[in-house]
Amino acid sequence: MTGAARRLRRDGPAAPVRIVHLGLGSFFRAHQAWYTDRASDADGWGIAAFTGRRPDVADALAAQDGLYTLVTRGADTDDFAVVRSVSRAYPGTDHEAWLHHLGTPDVRVVTLTVTEAGYRRGVGGGLDTADPRIVADLAALRADPAAPVSSAPARLVAGLLARRYRDAGPLTLVPCDNLPGAGSVLAAALRDLAADVDSSLPVWIDGQIRVATTVVDRITPRPTDADRRAVLSVTGVDDRGPVVTEPFSEWVLAGEFPGGRPAWESAGAVFTDDVTPFEDRKLWLLNGAHSLLAYAGPARGHATVAEAVADPVCRGWLGQWWDTCGPHLALPAADVAVYREALLARFANPRIRHELAQIAADGSQKLPARILPVLRRERAHGRLPGVAVTALAAWVAHLRGAGPPVTDVRAAQLVPLAADVLTDAVPRLLATLDPALPDDADLVGAVKVRASSLAARAGAA
Numbered sequence: 351m352t353g354a355a356r357r358l359r360r361d362g363p364a365a366p367v368r369i370v371h372l373g374l375g376s377f378f379r380a381h382q383a384w385y386t387d388r389a390s391d392a393d394g395w396g397i398a399a400f401t402g403r404r405p406d407v408a409d410a411l412a413a414q415d416g417l418y419t420l421v422t423r424g425a426d427t428d429d430f431a432v433v434r435s436v437s438r439a440y441p442g443t444d445h446e447a448w449l450h451h452l453g454t455p456d457v458r459v460v461t462l463t464v465t466e467a468g469y470r471r472g473v474g475g476g477l478d479t480a481d482p483r484i485v486a487d488l489a490a491l492r493a494d495p496a497a498p499v500s501s502a503p504a505r506l507v508a509g510l511l512a513r514r515y516r517d518a519g520p521l522t523l524v525p526c527d528n529l530p531g532a533g534s535v536l537a538a539a540l541r542d543l544a545a546d547v548d549s550s551l552p553v554w555i556d557g558q559i560r561v562a563t564t565v566v567d568r569i570t571p572r573p574t575d576a577d578r579r580a581v582l583s584v585t586g587v588d589d590r591g592p593v594v595t596e597p598f599s600e601w602v603l604a605g606e607f608p609g610g611r612p613a614w615e616s617a618g619a620v621f622t623d624d625v626t627p628f629e630d631r632k633l634w635l636l637n638g639a640h641s642l643l644a645y646a647g648p649a650r651g652h653a654t655v656a657e658a659v660a661d662p663v664c665r666g667w668l669g670q671w672w673d674t675c676g677p678h679l680a681l682p683a684a685d686v687a688v689y690r691e692a693l694l695a696r697f698a699n700p701r702i703r704h705e706l707a708q709i710a711a712d713g714s715q716k717l718p719a720r721i722l723p724v725l726r727r728e729r730a731h732g733r734l735p736g737v738a739v740t741a742l743a744a745w746v747a748h749l750r751g752a753g754p755p756v757t758d759v760r761a762a763q764l765v766p767l768a769a770d771v772l773t774d775a776v777p778r779l780l781a782t783l784d785p786a787l788p789d790d791a792d793l794v795g796a797v798k799v800r801a802s803s804l805a806a807r808a809g810a811a
C-alpha cells in the first residue's frame with residue numbers, strides 16, 4: 351500500500367438507534383451487527399452498543415463513527431466489508447447513556463453477548479444471589495434506581511426501571527451467548543432480581559418485556575494486530591476495530607417481538623418455534639468439540655483449533671465425540687452427517703487462528719452445557735463414553751497446571767480444589783460441575799485413570 355492511510359467515516363447519518371447491545375466485543379460485530387447491517391430494513395435499525403466495562407473497543411469505534419471492517423476469512427481468500435449498523439458505541443461505564451437508551455420508546459430490542467459467566471448463575475442454574483457483584487448491585491438499585499451497577503442482570507433491571515418510569519413500551523431481550531435455554535435463564539434471573547429491587551416490577555416486566563431464545567454460530571477469534579495490518583494493507587484503511595470471522599454463519603431465533611425488530615430473516619436468520627434441536631446440535635457438536643480440543647489439544651502440543659484437527663489423534667477424538675452425540679440429537683441422521691462434515695472443514699480452516707487458550711476460559715461455565723448433557727444421556731443407557739471422560743480428565747489436568755494458564759470466573763475456588771492428590775481432586779472438581787457426578791463411581795474412577803495418564807504424558811514431554 352502506498353499513500354496516507356484512510357480512516358473510516360460516515361458519509362451520511364447513522365441509522366436511528368432502535369437496538370441496544372450489551373457486550374460490544376468481537377462476536378457481536380461478526381454476528382448480530384452484521385445481520386442487522388444486511389437486513390432489508392437496515393436503514394431503520396441502528397444499534398447503540400455498550401462494552402462490558404473496558405472502553406477500548408467503544409473508543410475505537412466511536413472514533414470512526416461506529417464503522418468497522420469485517421474480514422470474512424475463507425480457507426483461501428479474505429473478503430473485506432464495512433459494517434454500518436453500529437450507530438453509537440459506548441463504554442460500559444456510561445450508565446447514563448445506558449439508562450437513556452433503555453428508556454427511549456424508539457428502542458425495541460436489546461441483544462446481549464456477555465459470556466456464559468455474565469448471567470451470574472449459581473450451581474442450580476438460577477441467579478446466584480450470593481454473588482458479591484449481585485449483592486452489591488442489588489443494594490445500589492434499592493438505594494437509587496439510577497445508581498451505576500455492573501453485572502449484566504442488574505444493568506438490565508436498571509434499564510427496565512428507567513423504561514417503566516418513562517412508559518417507553520414493549521421491548522424484547524435477545525441473549526446471544528452459548529447457553530442452553532438462554533432465554534429462560536435470562537428471564538428467570540431478571541424476575542428474581544427485579545422482585546428483590548421493587549416488588550411491583552415483575553408484573554410490569556410480564557406485561558411489557560419478552561425474552562427471545564436463540565442459537566448463534568460464527569467462529570470469531572480475538573482480533574490481532576496482524577488482522578489490523580492486513581486490513582490496512584488491502585483496503586488502505588487504518589481501522590482501529592476490525593474483526594476477522596469465518597464465512598459460515600447461523601442465527602436461529604424463537605420468541606415474540608411486540609415492539610418490532612429488524613427483518614433479520616432477510617439476512618439469513620431463521621425464526622422457529624423451538625430452537626432446542628439446533629441448540630443441542632450446536633452446543634454439543636461444535637462447542638463440545640471445541641472444549642474437548644481446548645483441554646486435550648495442548649497435551650499434544652497444539653495451540654489452535656486448526657492445528658489440533660490436523661492431528662489424526664485429535665481428529666479421532668472429534669469423531670468419537672460426534673458419534674457419541676449423534677443418537678441424542680432430535681435431527682435426521684443425514685442432517686447431522688452434513689453438519690459434521692461442514693464443521694470439520696470449518697475447524698480445519700488454516701487461516702482462522704482460533705486459540706485453544708481462548709476457548710479454554712471459563713470451563714466451569716461451559717462444560718455443563720457442552721459435555722454433561724450428552725454424558726448424562728449416555729450414563730442413563732449404562733454407557734460411559736471414553737471421549738467424554740477424556741474431556742473431563744483434560745479439564746482436571748488443565749486446572750492442575752497443564753496447557754494454558756487457568757482463566758475461569760471460579761478460578762479462586764477451582765485451583766485450590768485441583769491441588770494435591772489427583773485422586774482426591776477429581777471428585778471435588780466434578781462436584782463443581784454437577785454435585786451428583788461424584789456419586790458415579792465408574793465415572794470418577796475413569797476420570798482419575800485418564801487424568802493420571804495425561805499427567806504422566808505431560809511429565810514425560
Ligand SMILES: NC(=O)c1ccc[n+]([C@@H]2O[C@H](COP(=O)([O-])OP(=O)(O)OC[C@H]3O[C@@H](n4cnc5c(N)ncnc54)[C@H](O)[C@@H]3O)[C@@H](O)[C@H]2O)c1
Pocket residue numbers: 372373374375376377378400401402403404463464465466467468469500501502526527528529566567568569570571572
Ligand atoms: N467468539 C465466538 O466465536 C462466539 C460465537 C458464538 C457465541 N459467542 C458468545 O459471545 C460471547 C462473547 O464473545 P466475544 O468473542 O465477543 O468476546 P469478546 O471478549 O470480544 O467480547 C466480550 C464482550 O462482553 C463483555 N463482557 C464480558 N463479560 C461481561 C459481563 N459479565 N457483563 C457484561 N459484559 C461482559 C466484554 O466486556 C466485551 O465487551 C462468548 O462468551 C459467547 O457466549 C462467541
Ligand SMILES: O=P(O)(O)OC[C@@H](O)[C@@H](O)[C@H](O)[C@H](O)CO
Pocket residue numbers: 465466528566567568569570636637640641708709
Ligand atoms: O465464545 P465462548 O468463550 O463461549 O466459547 C468459545 C468457542 O467455543 C465459541 O466461541 C465458538 O467459536 C462459537 O460458539 C462458534 O459459534
